[in-house]
Amino acid sequence: MKVDLSKVEDAAAELYVRALKILPPDIKQGFQRLSAGETTATGKKVLATMMTNITVAEQTDNLLCQDTGVPIYNVVIGRGVEVDGQGLKQALRRGCERATREYPLRSSVVHPLTRKNEHSSCGPEVPVIHMDFSDQPEMLKIEMIPKGSGSENNSFLKMAIPAEGVDAIKAFVVDCVIAAGGKTCPPTIVGVGVGGTSDLCVALAKRAATRPLGSACSDPDGAKLEQELSLAVNQLGVGPQGLGGDSTAFAVHIELAATHITMNPVAVNMQCHSARRASAVFTPQGMEYGF
């Protein structure tokens, strides 16, 4: 399959706007589930307002949240795909820039030192582009995630040591959720990276935070731990918007990697309740949008 880069550019632009407008079905179901279990009056009211907002965004064809985030594109390339890698990255960047200027979207991206905003949602190394490969034949998938800053500002890494064991991981996750409080726009998806190197650990946390609800860690011990932690953080009482309640997180997600004999790293990255993502899949049959 040969990839048409002009179609990639169009998809990159369309995906940014789609992600900002339509919440994936698993997140909508997550709201239903939390709402059914919420016991506090404030928590119920806040969740109801969030669900109303999802409807209003769809009815008025508007963005769910004003935060257009840091644009992230995750690309997965299957087997037998012919594509110019550098050209693909440039097409994604052009699409991101076009969406920002044409829609127009608020450019939330600035130079880290001068704080200059180019009003393009782009800058050095941004949009963030991750490339990976899969076994699937003749398939190219582009996932777009506008990562909001309220949740992204609540990102944490701890290089725990082996003697601290899994207890260190558990305590760290609980303490991060407490520290984040209402700042991270709960209910959240708490993404936890376990193992790897420091950089990989943080990247795993982000992958976990942006995984669809209902999915489980592929490692059985990781899957067990994410269930335990999901129950635990919702006993803390932080609640929707940090105003108290049972619905602190939709879930805790864990992604893990092997680590060094002397290391026990744990990272936390959170996704806010506006857990936005959109995807486009290119196959020989054409292109299809999804989540």
Added chain:
Amino acid sequence: MAHHELTTPVTEAQSRALRVNDTVTLGGTLFGIRDATQIHMFDRGRKTRFDLRGHAVIHTAPNVRKVAVSGEFPAGYAPVCVGTTTSDRMERFTRPLLEQYGVRMIIGKGGLRESSLKAFQDLGGVYLAIVGGTAALETTWIEGIEDVDLDDLNPESLWKFRIRGFGPLLVAMDSHGGSLYEVVQRDVDAMRSKVLAGLGVKSA
């Protein structure tokens, strides 16, 4: 737990009448303000030509569309999506906003801290919590963008919105030392050891 319909600007007495857990719906004028706006106003000595006395400010940087200046769009901007950002980053600007500019109400999400609570007590202000991440809904409460100042900071300009039926907002911090965030934080801290014990964590 009273509900208040208020038109801005408000007096100190109106602001001090608000109590934690009350709700407020606002009409009139609302000013949008954010990190860069306040860094420039309070750290770099810039001044705004707007009179903020008695007014409400919201922690925001909106999505806007540039349009021709007209009666409907006096500032040359149409609102696209207006929402609220996390307040905590702007904690240190609460007191100067109240003291130097006479602001009476701060609208935000996630809450502010102790020094803001003290400023609300000393100077007669409140923090009104909006539900973060519900910008599509919030945008329906915005009638238009009347004016804009410090627009070189766009999107973190100082925005002047015309609003109608803006709310209900929850009074989360009042001028009598009440803060819902402090109450929740105390409860959460008390739960921490129980939750960790439930996870089998031995020494934490």
